[in-house]
Amino acid sequence: MTDTLLDGKVAIVTGGGRGIGRAEALLLASRGAAVVVNDLGAESRGEGADASAAEAVADEIRAAGGTAVANHDDVASWEGAERLVRQAVDTFGRLDVLVNNAGILRDAMSFNMTEADWDAVIRVHLKGHFAPSRFAAAYWREQAKARGGDAPGGRIVNTASESGLFGNAGQSNYAAAKAGIVGMTLVLARELARYGVTVNAIAPRARTRLTATVGGAEAFMAAKEGEFDAWNPDNIAPVVGFLASDAAADVSGQVFVVWGSHVYLMEGWRMIHDFDAGGRTWTPEELAERKAELFAPAPHGSGVPPMGFGL
Numbered sequence: 001m002t003d004t005l006l007d008g009k010v011a012i013v014t015g016g017g018r019g020i021g022r023a024e025a026l027l028l029a030s031r032g033a034a035v036v037v038n039d040l041g042a043e044s045r046g047e048g049a050d051a052s053a054a055e056a057v058a059d060e061i062r063a064a065g066g067t068a069v070a071n072h073d074d075v076a077s078w079e080g081a082e083r084l085v086r087q088a089v090d091t092f093g094r095l096d097v098l099v100n101n102a103g104i105l106r107d108a109m110s111f112n113m114t115e116a117d118w119d120a121v122i123r124v125h126l127k128g129h130f131a132p133s134r135f136a137a138a139y140w141r142e143q144a145k146a147r148g149g150d151a152p153g154g155r156i157v158n159t160a161s162e163s164g165l166f167g168n169a170g171q172s173n174y175a176a177a178k179a180g181i182v183g184m185t186l187v188l189a190r191e192l193a194r195y196g197v198t199v200n201a202i203a204p205r206a207r208t209r210l211t212a213t214v215g216g217a218e219a220f221m222a223a224k225e226g227e228f229d230a231w232n233p234d235n236i237a238p239v240v241g242f243l244a245s246d247a248a249a250d251v252s253g254q255v256f257v258v259w260g261s262h263v264y265l266m267e268g269w270r271m272i273h274d275f276d277a278g279g280r281t282w283t284p285e286e287l288a289e290r291k292a293e294l295f296a297p298a299p300h301g302s303g304v305p306p307m308g309f310g311l
């Protein structure tokens, strides 16, 4: 890889003031992208605001010879998301890459979950991914029109979580939002393909302020003297650099779990059985009676249900 992989590109990283987003902003800038570092500067539960988080990372990029500006908008605000996309285009003349990363945690078991904790997490993650994507998509569509239909290209990298792929007790709000982000990734990948825009999602694992709130995490994520630090948030950013580049123009609708030295390519829902009653519906009694057959090992492999795909 050369340090010019992203030369001439303009990127937004949401929640770029800390943790994984900070590392992503630094890496994109190190490969030549001009970066808008967005961060509300919220506490890990989403409360408060502090402009210094985004400013510090933009300063760090400039000090290293890169190009960056800070933005302090709340990504889950419609107007804030619009302002963020406009700032990138007004400041640097274009937008190529949107990395949706900003996030918060408010864990609780379902029976203890408050309405406020449910709403805040769904809002920041789900709406906070959709709103910037919506305005970026509108920008790329306008560009395509202005070029007489010529695809302008563009990149969206969303941030999901294994909690949303596999479930995690105590995170019904967070897992629902992250699973929603995966669903949204698939929809946006289909919608924006005609504009040459790719949309992918990563599910990272790293030691950050967010994971520090999870019981026992600090101990098992601790860096060990002289060994590769698998939990360093810097390990996540190279995948985002690749997905942002021209080399990934044909990679879309994919989900990657990223941890330490690993990039795990994931595969989603797949059909195990076509359990067919033959020209009529099943009765519940029949299903109860033949349950063992339904859950028997797949007879002929697995695949996508015919006609179910994309409906």
Ligand SMILES: NC(=O)c1ccc[n+]([C@@H]2O[C@H](COP(=O)([O-])OP(=O)(O)OC[C@H]3O[C@@H](n4cnc5c(N)ncnc54)[C@H](O)[C@@H]3O)[C@@H](O)[C@H]2O)c1
Binding pocket: 014, 015, 016, 017, 018, 019, 020, 021, 038, 039, 040, 041, 042, 043, 044, 046, 053, 073, 074, 075, 076, 101, 102, 103, 104, 124, 128, 159, 160, 161, 162, 203, 204, 205, 206, 207, 208, 209, 210, 211
């Ligand atoms: N750390 C992990 O292991 C892990 C695992 C799975 C998913 N993730 C996801 O990675 C992303 C980054 O998390 P992190 O671990 O680096 O956490 P972090 O708390 O270090 O960083 C998140 C940043 O987002 C900002 N932010 C929060 N709400 C915002 C809003 N409304 N608008 C703009 N900025 C806002 C915060 O101020 C903070 O700087 C999150 O989406 C998180 O859910 C992290």
